[in-house]
Amino acid sequence: MKYIPVIFLIIILILPAITLLGLRKEIGLNQTTEGEILFFYGVNDYRFTFLSPKENLSSIVLKLKNISIRNSKPVSFSLLENQEVIRQLHINGSNIGDPDVVRFAFAEIKNSKNVKYSVILSSPETEKNEALGIHTNTLNNPVIITYHIPTSRLQLISGVYKNFVDKILADKIFFITWIILFDSIVFIIKSIDI
């Protein structure tokens, strides 16, 4: 019986690692700061470039906006490498919310690490009054998350644990409160006569 809480402790500590074994894709580029919305319609495409930080690029998530879900025109997503379209997807504007996180998934690109890609979002049939928006930060970099098929499970798990610890330590007020509160409660329990 004495070891049951110890077993629980071990389970809690390894649970994030075990759960990750079920993961089929990992995050690469993760830019979620937003401040502006840029619009594309007709001949005004939206174009940006990014550097893939990992191998096996398999999907790109962008934050788009279809004001009042007004737009129901075809929308094209083109991924280019050296000015050549290597992946292309077509969706309908009515599938974009106000706003919406839209995932563009495609067949994985094996040697994608450190390769510069361009993305073009276009909707030639869209009029100005139904233009589609893309959320960007104040420097006009879009909100973007890239997903990659994991190459090494061990590396992935160690990366998650490292980021986790960094995130705890980054919130100093939480960390200090957490430690002090735990120590204080334990101290009180030890000192009172139960």
Place this chain on the structure above:
Amino acid sequence: MEIKNHLMSIKYILIWAILLRFLIMPFFFHPDLKDINLRVSFLHIGIFNIYEYLKQNEFTKVNAPDFAYPPLAYFILGGYQSIVSPILGNDFKKWLFDFSDNKYGYQNIFFYLFSLKFIYFIFDLFTGLLIYKLLSNSNKQKLALSLWFFNPINLYAISAIGQFDIIPTFLSVLSYFFWNKKKTFLAGLSLGTAIAFKTYPLLFLPFYLLTKESLKNKIVFLITSLGIYGITILPFINSREFQNDVLFSGLSTRIFQLKVTLLDHQLSTFAILYLLLVIGYIFLRSKIPLYIFFIISLLLVFSTARFHPQWIIWLMPFLALAYGEGKINLKYISLFTFFYFIYFIFFGDSFLTTGLLSPISTLYLEIPSLTKIVPDNYQNLMGMFTQSSFAIVSLIIIIKLLRSKTLIK
């Protein structure tokens, strides 16, 4: 299957209980915690009738149009949030109103989760201590306390999911504690407050009133418990929004949804079984303790309705008491726990499984649901199978508890 208690002091149990909870509370997230806290945050700006306000406010009428709980839950949780929110920083309110995927990435999310769940942690601890007090004549007192603190259901439903069900649960146990001490007024006050948080403890009321207690005490108990509930809902009783969101909400009526046809009439399965149980209590009250009937009532709810994971907390302290008094052994409780988790693994909500870890990394949101191991065509069948299995295990426990007769002094 019984386990000997080797060198477990109450301090050892408490310190481990706290450590485990401190390791779970900040890092596990279910969106319901944020959703409820978004709604109760309006107390801070002086909103009294939250039910009407949510339907008028431009933001909430789209994103959070209802509050399905009685007013006391709004005032207590809102009051608690008003106390802790100043230390949570300026981004806290922004986080509450953030419905985007960014909500997992806030730098202070661990602090938010830890602080918002801390109130539940306090009630969790005190419920354990009440169980310990109630079992003062039992030689399994510490084992029952360990069962409360170290069972995965409590860690999951209270510390990981973080719903406020532990508050009415504590109050229900407190009511039973006072009743045992012959403090009828305090027992009624506690049960009434519990009902004012969530209406389910109303199910316990008929059993209290059918005990062998004096008529005077029963009247005091009835007036206090219903009085407290009545006082808290009285200012809202004419509000149509309150009536729709709380009194006649899907949550309140869900337990009556499963029907059987008797003589061309559709009757609620739960209502029939519950009525039989209340009648049964009149004949068995000398042999079976009152709290066993609380357990059975709740098992009937879980067997006949599609319940939320946190509802199980209502039952757990009484199950720990039953274990402490030798009415049920760990074999049955383990079986119950196993089927509870199987039920929720196949519930179809990723935030009940891998999604709970989303504050650690959003990668956990990308993990395919465990339900995917079953082909899509069989998903409904699997859901029915897990629900039926849980109902069967509940039935086995009901039979076991009803057979564990001992003479009540």
